[in-house]
Amino acid sequence: MAGRVETYSGERIFTLPNVLSFVRLAGVPLFLWLVLGPRADGWAVVVLAVSGLTDWFDGQLARRLGQVSTLGKLLDPLADRLYILAVLAGLLLRGIVPVWLVLLIVSREVVLGIQILVLRRHGYGPLPVHFLGKAATFCLLYAFPLLFLGHGEGGFPLAAKVAGWAFAIWGVGLYWWAGILYLAQARELLRRGTPTPPTVEGDRLRT
Incomplete structure (x- = not known):
């Protein structure tokens, strides 16, 4: 601009x-x-x-x-x-949410945390931000407040709960999809041995 x-x-x-x-x-x-x-x-x-x-x-x-x-x-x-x-x-x-939902999100963070350590060990920085990662975070940050508001009785809590779970399911799916893409990028980077690509927007880490 x-x-x-x-x-x-x-x-x-x-x-x-x-x-x-x-x-x-x-x-x-x-x-x-x-x-x-x-x-x-x-x-x-x-x-x-x-x-x-x-x-x-x-x-x-x-x-x-x-x-x-x-x-x-x-x-x-x-x-x-x-x-x-x-x-x-x-x-x-x-x-409000089951254990399996928490495990799906936390396990993804653990896997990609290990990936970052492996990349750093080989002298590489963070991978570029991926659009899917941003979309996943967007869905989850909408899902969580809606799930809180959906914890109750009545028409509004029910609508908030339905919308919250819709965002949560899409968010978790996109979260793991983006994670798999990050793992594929890291594998290709290590295989080629090329320098780390610049991060998107210059000042954001992986999402």
Whole structure:
């Protein structure tokens, strides 16, 4: 886009995008407390919504203000993973989702975590972000709040539950499909022994 400032701020820590990322991370324990303590599901969904907004804003600000940083590249995907794990823990402990759904998502993360370690051992960085991975994360982040809102009686909770499970099923399917593609890319990369390709958008890790 014309006029967009996009410089690299290196090891700077206290930039506005990083502060927003820290705010997102602080919302993880708050979310768990709301879900497992007072069971204030409505406020928990608000925390998830605020997290989604700050996720969008920190990326936009990092590019427009020229404040892309190494720390920011680590905090952003870390916050995404922690929110997914926190929501899964809350849903499981509340008995809203079955164990098999949690295992499907967590096992995918474990498999790709091992892949990252293997790639690093051979001197490679993270793989490019794949559209399917983004679509999967989008589906799951819509599914989780809907499943919380669907935990109750009445017409609205029923509609939220149906929509939530639809997003969850599609999200898990796409999550694993993207994971398989990442594994295939890693295998081809190791087989060819070529340098690591640049990450999509320059400042995002694998989704």
